[in-house]
Amino acid sequence: MSPRILLESRDLVKRFGGITATDHVTFSLPEGARHALIGPNGAGKTTFINLLSGVLTPTSGEIFLDGANVTHWSARKRAHAGLARTFQINQLFADLTPIETLMLTIAEREGEGSSWWRPVGARTDFVDEAVALLAQLGISDIAHARVGQLAYGKQRLLEIAVALAQKPKVLLLDEPAAGVPEHEREQILDVVAALPKDVALILIEHDMHLVFRFAKSISVLVNGGLFVEGTPDEIANDPRVRQVYLGEEEVHV
Amino acid sequence: MLTILLDGIAYGMLLFILAVGLCVTLGLMNFINLAHGTFAMAGGYLTITLMQKAGVPFLLCLPAAFIFAAALGLVLERTLYRHLYDKTHLDQVLFSIGLVFISIAMVDYAYGANQQIVNLPDYLTGRFSFLGASIGVYRVFVIAICGLLVVSLQLALTMTRFGSRLRAAVDDGRVARGMGIDVTRIFAVTFAVGSGLAGLGGALGTGIISFDPTFPLKYMIYFLIVISVGGTTTITGPFLAAILLGVADVAGKYYVPAVGGFIIYTIMVVVLIVRPQGLFARAAAK
Amino acid sequence: MSNITSPSPEAMRARAVLLGRSRWGVAEIIFWILAVACYWLFPTKLSLLSEIAILGLVALSVDLVLGYAGIVTLGQGAFFGIGAYAAGLAAKFGMGTSLWSDPVIGLFIGGGVAAVIGFATSFLVLRGSDMTRLMVTLGVALIVDEVVNQMKWLTGGSDGLQGVLPSAVLGIWEFDLFGRVAFVYSLVVLFVLFVIARALVKSPFGLSLQAIKGNMLRTRAIGMPVNARLVAVYTVAAFYAGVAGALAAQTTQFASPDYVAFHRSADAMLMLVFGGAGHLYGGLLGSIIFRTMQDVLGNITPQYWQFWLGVTLVALVLFVRGGILGLLDNMLAAWRRKGGAS
């Protein structure tokens, strides 16, 4: 039977005054998907992610998460329903430490966020899970440093760790490797590749090398509209995509 | 009834002149200067001193108060305020409360704690009846002067180059800087002019309101109400808000004295919740 | 997530570090021993010390809201005043005999009424920027001030509340003239509420407040009910300020409009920032220094103590980042970096 659709948008529109940032996008993300979302700058990729994650409310159209109509759910409710995301610009807690950030996220996930009597760390199972996540992301060495003083690359990894700590069904990665120096990009690639199979992934990325290595399916967004969708091979050889976006550069698949 | 309305308008106009400087500086640099009242007090006490000690005619005191308060504003801005633009709102609030405490103590030391009064020149006192209601000459004088100031302010903003650059900087500081407008210099000038206007308002106020060392604290609340209701993106917003506040305050004290102060504070809180950017201002896109 | 049977060294170290956050440090214990020792060290200054303990409690309530949750408020003085009047009225109608005027009951009445009003007004503080929150809290405080002045039949208006007769604390210790009972009573109440606040701040709830202050966007993305947390902390802070007001009314057997005046909120915020917001002890340290300075300077130049208060405030904002405790933190961090310790 066909894999379960975890995330779906129907005829999604978002207008800012006169500008149509998202133009009737219908899109579905099956379980275990490794989907890339590409398109020239200003194509509306981040707006689309913000609509899916509830940071923005759509002008019209609907969004479904694991079958439930979440169009009017707040970002908070969607997070609890299993939708997590990273941000293009790091959105972390500067005064906390990575271990504290993960402990907080896990506590919120388990409904322990408002327990006010027992100290942070009383739940040793949370601590172990947080430590394991840091290890998985290879940032155990900075577990107790102030997030505000971490290197940019480490912060990008922490963004992914926080998203994972939410045990999401769907994970939206907004340019995870953006601004990361060359030698550290490999580390992020490995981490993204090693993400658990049952999580459906959408990756927004400009680095074609990473997109074609990672994605099993690709959508191309142009001027807010869904231009074309298909496997990496189809997209790489599609003349229209080449003309609109890839330019003349030769692509080795 | 007409008397109360006119008293309210005069009071409202006075509040506008006192508060306009603060509206623009808040809109321009997003700087919360709770100490704006000290410049008004400076103008007021200067007038009191000149008239009581030096016998300077009242009309001469007005420009003197403007210049003195503007100079004070310029000096303070260049020395102290400059370091606070990038600080948090909390720091700005604490800094300005500090200034208020300093000014209260200094005036208390120099002039003593009780209310100062000024004996206005004869041609400005007395009342005349108009449409059956008795109108204070001084009230009309205040309305005239403030009306003149409002018109000239509006013209300065819309017609002059400085005005257009100021409005651009208020709308979006970053873009304005991008276009080469020296926003900090504009701010320094606006801050000085705003303080000067407050000083002038203080001088005019000696005829209507009472001056004592706690003036900046007492009137800070009125300024905040004018800003919250009027918004900071236009001049007409605070003007209408000041008039509304002036009339509501005077009428409130006349008709429902028990509830008087209650009305204006409730208006402030309600407007802040319903339209945080102000009753009259368009939704600020900042 | 594979279930790790025996915890890895990193996990053990992480548990140690996290639990270390809430262990009572040596400095903390010394602080409280000194506080208790004041009873013998300054027998003639006990009423001043009670006032310091009460001001410390108000500063602590501002710290919960401002230091941890990042809400700028100029209205905590209103809850202090509400608590004072509620407890004062309870003591007055209890006529020093019935249950109502028992001080400990009075604390809960004062704190409770303040918490109810805090809860009701907390929704006003959820939206808006620092500026709107500042003005909304100030507006609420002014309305409370106006109500206290107008309801003369209940609050005694500008003359203040007469006939506040709290009975003996727990029926045992009568408020004596020397202020001994008042001091011990205030200090015990401060300590109990401090311990609760300390647990609250070190708990996941406290961590979520710091997260809200840090980055609102991310807190929503990880599914945190931000508004519920802000309402909760604002109500708890109102309770704390209300209890402080009740203490003030009981120890001075009086309540006047001056208890709801603007300077109460301004002083509380000043003490907190002076000591260092977000350090829990900032408020206590700030109130000790602030009130002692006021007392010392006040005797020298009664009128102009406000001048020196203003100067300290301006200097504080220009030169000192994060108050005294902030300064100590930076020095400690610098020393640790230089010393290459951990």
Place this chain on the structure above:
Amino acid sequence: MFRRQILKSIGVAGLALATGVSAACAQEVVKVGLILPMTGPSASTGRQIEAGARLWMAQNGSTVAGKKIELIIKDDTGAADQSKRLATELVVNDKVAFLGGFGLTPLALSVGPVATQAKVPAVIMAAGTSTIVASSPYFVRTSFTLPQNTAPMAQWSAANGIKTVVTLVSDYGPGLDSEKAFKAEFEAKGGKVLESLRAPLMNPEFAAFLQKAKDLKPDALFLFVPSGQGASLMKQVGERELAKSGIKIIGTGDVTDDDQLNGMGDALIGMITSHNYSAAHDSPENKAYVAAFLKANNNMRPNFMSVGGFDGMAAIYKALEKTKGDTDGTKLVEAMKGLAWVSPRGPMSIDPATRDVTQNVYVREVKKVDGQLYNVEFATIANVKGSN
């Protein structure tokens, strides 16, 4: 050995400091603690009372019945919780035998419980609400009460063709006291109070209230505001031209306070007030008092608050003489009851039943006397009781 060591280091040191040492020197020196608003809105009251008290000591020496009198002045900035704390410290730390001062009613009321608990006589030298003295058996008053000063004004108004009156008072204890007293006395004499207006005590703006009074067109407008606010009130009365529209301006002497009267301008001439003291009071004691006061306070004119301080010290000295220096609080209060002497204001006495002041109250008119404005007394109502 070890146990004694602990006792010595902790317990004894504290106790000795608190009680033992200072008790010994109480015999020779009798301390009088005055709690006055030296700063804040009623700073002028504090300044006047201090000057009056110091003048009495300068004229009568600083020893009474073999005891040296030491005056301690504390500033409560007009805040009631400060007055209470200072009173407690004066009683506990300084071991004062007398408390005194209290610039406003709330300040006096907050000190009541301390005086009662510590059994220390508290001499009220300013606060005027009638109910204060009853609130503590240790209160004695040498200033005045509002009903005492207001009733004669009502009697004079009724007797001089004033039929309808609007009252405007400050919205606090003394204000409401005088409003009630005026209304009772005036309506008893057949007059009619059209409306009782109240202006807020702190930061008052009188314009709206005066306009309302003017619109009601009464025969007279009765005014009461605390000492220090008279000047700005009368300026706005002049500005509103109430007198010109046929309304007679009357009030208690607090409005035409000698401390500010001269600066209020000639618009005041002709205003009728009633009060217990005027600097222009025609008596040899007052002439000497005013001359000495002007000299001692670089031409600051004494007002009714200063005589409150002056006579307060008089009561303290006379009480000590009666008890031959015994500083037992209850005996001192008993000694004060029934005291009578001639003060610069005129004959006065302490009513044995109520411990309140009984004194003459005068009706006066503002006149220009050799270049200065004075309240010239023209009618006397003798021995008006403070409170009944």
